[in-house]
Amino acid sequence: MDDKDFQATVREVLTNLKTIVKIPVGISNHHIHLTETDYKKLFPHEAIKVKKELNQPGEFASEQMVTIKGPRGKIARVRILGPFRSHSQVEVSLTDARKLGIKVPIRLSGNLDNTPGIDLESEYGSLHLNDGVIVAKRHIHMSEKEAALLGVKKGDTVSVSVDNAERPIVFQNVEIRPGKNFKLEMHLDTDEANAGNISGKSFGKIIS
Template sequence: MEREELKAIIKKIVTDKLNVAETEIPIGVSNRHIHLTEKDYKQLFPDEPIQVKKWLKQPGEFAAEQTLTVVSDKGELQRVRILGPLRKFSQVELSKTDARMLGMKIPIRVSGDIEGTPGIKLVSKYGEVCLPKGAIIAKRHIHLPESVANEYGVKQGEEVSVLVGSEIRSVVLNHCTIRINNQFIPEMHIDTDEANAADIAGDSFAKIIKS
């Protein structure tokens, strides 16, 4: 048996075993950022409308011109960007490295699941807001419209494993949550710690490995 033929057979066996999806999903690397309610935003930026700096891939979402300083008892992070549009809850999404810099124990949560999370202070040049809760490390997740989710055979809230990374530093990320909405564009969101671990930079893609 020729070497190339043997390699093709082995590749097929591995692919069939892992059930790797054929379609690749773009990866979006999320740096630390903040979501705010209209009330909190107005307290931090009175008479200053939120301004678009850069539109993001998900429809209607953008990085704002406005930034804040995130303050804990043991440290601070400056120029943390606000993401728009304004939401029904205020939330600060950080990495594990950020949490260590702030001297905080921050849980890994799906966005919006902020009950029981630690509070944190947000400071602008106009004032400050002390959030009673809302500091999280965002759980890795994949945005999919329903048609693509059906093609992949995955459901809302399901956790899958995902193959990501460069050829010399690829990794499998487990417990990646599927989020389905027909307004979504297919995209996987990971934080900067996860991206660095897998040597992800520029245009990168992920493949779902169904568990």
């Protein structure tokens, strides 16, 4: 087998592997990431407390929740996720954004340029964020080794099929987000999950 044939064989193996690997689906409800400074404005005398460890290593849902308020409405009991970040960020669905009365762009986490702000309220204090509200773009977390095996890299987009019996669905433009310690998982928001009747333990497969 010459080099050209070998490379073609490798590409074929990688393509087949993509369609075999089952990707766990994680559903993200609205939530908040805060800087330590912003957290202390809302909870000045209360340390952040872990309620539940999340699937991605080092991340957790906290006991603390706040109310988010927009021009037209508010949403209570929005959970804060840890650990603290370098910039505060609020993630909502498009349905949430309409309820709040704000126009929110679809972005990857951390891409916060030209995003709207919002008011946060706890039982101890309040805080206005000048920016940081996004609808999270659908994406797949995976380790760097998994990305290499699947033949994908950071920034690539793929289509993923989730074959539920009642409402099978294909999600397009799912962005690849590899990281050294990431675990394989596709993240959708509640609007996307409801569109495919996805709940509990579900899996997707890359089809492109």
